[in-house]
Amino acid sequence: MEGGDAWVLVATAMVLFMTPGLALFYGGMVRSKNVLNMLLMNLYCVGIIPLLWVTVGASLSGSGSNGLIGGFDNIGLKDLDGSSLLATAFLMTFAAITPALISGAVADRLRFAAWAVFVPLWSLLVYVPVVYWIYGLDSETGDLIGWLGARGSLDFAGGTAIHINAGVAALAMVVVLGKRAGWPGEAMPPHNLPLVLLGTGILWFGWFGFNAGGTGLGGGNAALGATALMNTFLAASAGMVAWLLVERVKDGHFTVLGACSGVVAGLVAITPAAAYVGGLAGIAFGAVAGVCCYSAIQLKYRLGYDDSLDVVGVHMVGGIVGGVLIGFFADSGIIGGGPEDEGLFFGGGAELLLEQVISIVAVLAFSFVVTFVLAKILDATIGLRVPAGDEATGLDRAEHAERAYGGDLAGV
Amino acid sequence: MEGGDAWVLVATAMVLFMTPGLALFYGGMVRSKNVLNMLLMNLYCVGIIPLLWVTVGASLSGSGSNGLIGGFDNIGLKDLDGSSLLATAFLMTFAAITPALISGAVADRLRFAAWAVFVPLWSLLVYVPVVYWIYGLDSETGDLIGWLGARGSLDFAGGTAIHINAGVAALAMVVVLGKRAGWPGEAMPPHNLPLVLLGTGILWFGWFGFNAGGTGLGGGNAALGATALMNTFLAASAGMVAWLLVERVKDGHFTVLGACSGVVAGLVAITPAAAYVGGLAGIAFGAVAGVCCYSAIQLKYRLGYDDSLDVVGVHMVGGIVGGVLIGFFADSGIIGGGPEDEGLFFGGGAELLLEQVISIVAVLAFSFVVTFVLAKILDATIGLRVPAGDEATGLDRAEHAERAYGGDLAGV
């Protein structure tokens, strides 16, 4: 077993662990009457998506002969050698967590039955094609063939494919779903911030696998792994510090929720760039993301969409920050590449920046539109929204016949 | 350092982490007055068992010259080279978590002093021999010599040795211990389901090391690691989805506890088979386990044994499901082996299935009987059961002089 194999095995476990981590991160932020619903929305993604992934998702997003969608060569894990099987398992964790990200936006009011159907459909109709566009390989030559990847945009671990994609899909969902009863007038503070911190810790831990795990594929590249790890680490730290400073200035306090949010914002932003930038660039990604995401979140009050847990503000905006900064900070000396892989600060021209923007805009548009239509269809058929009474009662009791926390009297 | 060494080092940490994970998984399910007792029953296992393991357990379960019990060659870690030391540390985590599994059955009423004595005795009298029967090696030739392993039954990561073994021991314990006051009339709902989800996440994460970690031993086999990982992943996912579907049909709701239970059921079932089956077989293991374990749990109300947190229904039954399915799905192409290692669906005859059944029945019988006798002796000497008043007060206060959760007034 190569060192790289060991690293990918572990990284797969680490990224898998991120989905329960995300469940707790989000779960701590909702009100106590809806926490189980949030947890289940997340956990369900690592239930249903792997089944979809091994049957068709991995094949359709992997390799093909056109720029838009992959083929059926590997459906049902057909014809995969050990190393491809490992890569498939690793990527399966990414496929699982992506729709889970959306759950934070629709918190407190979405019917679980609608979510149960939405997740596999969205994965198939939005995630799979977008992944192919960016990472899809020519089944003959092994070269990038997806139309965005082939044009030259860079996205190491899924800034565009995952965070921007899920972030804008979250926006489409809440536009269709509408606001929570009482929002924004009524305060809906997090019910359990230690859970949020725990979730943040798990996410940070797992994100090292998320961003650097890919450097173990195909034998592995230790130096690249070290770079991806360091970038990820610094972006998270800088994101936290930046967010803390901004909120101290604007709101007068350092907060736990702010620190956790800054960590995630930094991690999102460095995701596309993890193996493309070097030196202290990670700090820049984190700091810019911390400031931008904090500011972006405030927009929802102005624009009036109820993105409950700020998926748009953190994941869409953080992903855009990272994707755009690549156009400035990309350094072809890190991973190897030509002048077309260099950012403005490292001798490159504006081409890379342009490709980054094209890629971002393409995913924003495609994901928003398809998600919007899908949401409308689900709303018209299954119905997206729980009855108002259930929303008041709380989704845990109404949808799941469970309670998160039972005191001494829980059984009476 | 080989990649395999790195993988086993990490896998050891991952499986170690499972015991606190199990503590939280179980701890969230009990009532708030007994949660600390549950946590300590679990944590204690990773305290006492390693001390037993390095002194005698590893040696007695490792290699010997007969089919029933190993020798004293390696007591006190004697004569172990680096790679055997690593294997010993890895297997120590398995030894520690196995008795911890039993704690779920005896929740809410067992004296901690009895548990403190039970755990090392049970490990020595039941776990160590069973492990030797299945995995014990001839100290001369290095061939399988334990009578079950030598006959040809398969158990990759401990379906029979660990889950069936602990599950049926749990049954013996609750038969001797009796029901909780108020059971089954009184509702005893989980006091903290987010803890259960967290525990599930940790267990799932760790189970990748549990089931696939062994593929790193002796240099390591990356393709086998990938297979074991993929099987484990799919079984967990399929177990979750199957359980959710069954409970939706039977009870009308998707629940968090159900999803978590399905994950564990799937993981248990794939444990013996992780490196023996391929393709999409993991899905079959998980789905069958999800359905069977859900159904098996309902038996306790019919048969009247109070297995508080369903150790029998999940671990014993899930282990049996996995052990039996090997007889159908085993594919000697995965790990290498002869026709005797092939299941009915892969060209083999009924021999393997027969050996699987023999192995399962042998462990069921041996573990039940020895545990039953041990429980009776402990009951007659130390006393298994806390006084009724302590059970009503709760074991945290009565046994441990602690409280799990202190509000603002906790210190008054």
Add this chain to the structure above:
Amino acid sequence: MEGGDAWVLVATAMVLFMTPGLALFYGGMVRSKNVLNMLLMNLYCVGIIPLLWVTVGASLSGSGSNGLIGGFDNIGLKDLDGSSLLATAFLMTFAAITPALISGAVADRLRFAAWAVFVPLWSLLVYVPVVYWIYGLDSETGDLIGWLGARGSLDFAGGTAIHINAGVAALAMVVVLGKRAGWPGEAMPPHNLPLVLLGTGILWFGWFGFNAGGTGLGGGNAALGATALMNTFLAASAGMVAWLLVERVKDGHFTVLGACSGVVAGLVAITPAAAYVGGLAGIAFGAVAGVCCYSAIQLKYRLGYDDSLDVVGVHMVGGIVGGVLIGFFADSGIIGGGPEDEGLFFGGGAELLLEQVISIVAVLAFSFVVTFVLAKILDATIGLRVPAGDEATGLDRAEHAERAYGGDLAGV
């Protein structure tokens, strides 16, 4: 990628995860009105320290040309190849968690603004020099040049550099800061012991990376990794069992907090020795630490310093236990070395023991004095202590404008 590289990549993630783990470990122990403050004190360390570390800390503590402080060769990550970059990331996690350890002592009453300034200053003025003294290398020859390391004292993973250092700094801080209102008369029981257990689980998991991760550097040494892992494992187990026994005898109960404390005490004690001792020595380290730390904690009531969560009793004392025991148990056969690396029980003379004591005393004295002065300065400028009213209200609301747990009425 070597197996060693994979192991260090993972170990970095594992040690990073320890800081949120520590946050929860400590956070569960404080009262519910101060938990967020505790969480943020910890999380902040993995925010600010990495920024300091990559700019100057790593360079100043890494290599130089004198015995006291390193040079500026690698500031801003300058001139680091892949493998040095990986080592820098790994060591960054140690730098981050060290000041976090101190937070437990100052719980419930320190102004966060003072902490925000204290952490980077303390890291620069105390941690960086002490690390250099022990591990600093000659930038020309690569030999140990820091004055303690060069003299021959041993500290594998930071018993002296981290635990004694942070422990005695905690003492200096609480001497300046003063007691909590109501202490020791008023009971201040832990508000959430399941969080403490969770934190313990994360710490234990991460500590395998902390103590054994270094064996992956420079290609890696699997046998040494196995030894470090086994020692760490056994010390934690023995620490737990020893603490449980002591408290059973002294206080009449086995407790969860005791078990968790024993685990951490054992882990602290084995930290300096992880790759210097063999066989069952880990058990001795853990058992002695369990007993000594339990006893040391009781001193605070006698001596009247309010070390809220026993950082002195566990980390300073546990670190001293481990450092001194090296003088007895060090076995040069494990990692290689001359007779000067042998303890009294393994054929060595008293030289090693003497060097251990010198090293410990030097760090105790230096860290206490500098921390004391720093604390006095911060007290005179920013002010260390929150107003009495804020202490009564709780720091979460007063300092952070947040609440940890919101019930149904949280938003009203």
Add this chain to the structure above:
Amino acid sequence: MARVQQVTAIVKPHKLGDVKAALQQAGVQGMTVTEVKGYGRQGGHTEVYRGAEYQVDLVPKVRIEVVVPSGEADHIADVIAGAARTGTIGDGKIWVTDLEGVRRIRTGERGADAL
């Protein structure tokens, strides 16, 4: 004759904000709120854990206590009722108790002055 009375109301938790606002509007300067559980005609709900169904009869409610000058108790009860009513079963009850007296701890003021 009592100069102060206590109005006790049991209401649905999500109406607490409205009740508080209405009381503020009505000039009430203080109140005390407790999270309670209620059993009543509203009935409870069913919970299900691993296939076992439990009937949970107690539902979350909020208990509001307001001490008011005697003359105002009825009006205050009207205010609370108005704000808490959803028209569905389980809206709750309001009752009034005579008090022997009330005082403010800080100042020692008594009777209506203590409010």
Add this chain to the structure above:
Amino acid sequence: MARVQQVTAIVKPHKLGDVKAALQQAGVQGMTVTEVKGYGRQGGHTEVYRGAEYQVDLVPKVRIEVVVPSGEADHIADVIAGAARTGTIGDGKIWVTDLEGVRRIRTGERGADAL
């Protein structure tokens, strides 16, 4: 003369189920329950954290409030006492208060009709 009264009982938490069942049997249609802590002859217990022993005087109890027509208060108190009694110290207290009146928020009904 008051037409309705409030029966307040402090009982052991694990007897709540029995009390609820007994009240249902006795035809009581509603009650309100609060988790409280009690100090009394029962005494508290000792907790120990890292060797430091604390005396905790407050033990968990449950407070039950039932508003009933005046004539029935004593009977209801009997019912509660019967169901809550274990015969051991700490079983709790029951007391009765006159109310000025009670109303149902949903309908505005008053007095015994509101119950």
Add this chain to the structure above:
Amino acid sequence: MARVQQVTAIVKPHKLGDVKAALQQAGVQGMTVTEVKGYGRQGGHTEVYRGAEYQVDLVPKVRIEVVVPSGEADHIADVIAGAARTGTIGDGKIWVTDLEGVRRIRTGERGADAL
């Protein structure tokens, strides 16, 4: 005329220990304590989550109930007030209610004997 009365006090949570000690000193044998939230002149506080500020009006308080023989209510109220007073706004209120009677569940004793 009522033979027992209930003294109800709302106090700051961190004064509970002092109040309990003072009541013990004064010979009170029992009390019941509830965690509540209070709204009053003290005002609430501001919380801020990701830049969104919320005014939280309810602050944590503790509700203490002591049933005492009628003659002692005023004295007990003095004792509580003395122990709970910090002199700052939000110290809380104390009020007294007449009871129709009280009994001890364990023994069935009634009136002052039940205390």
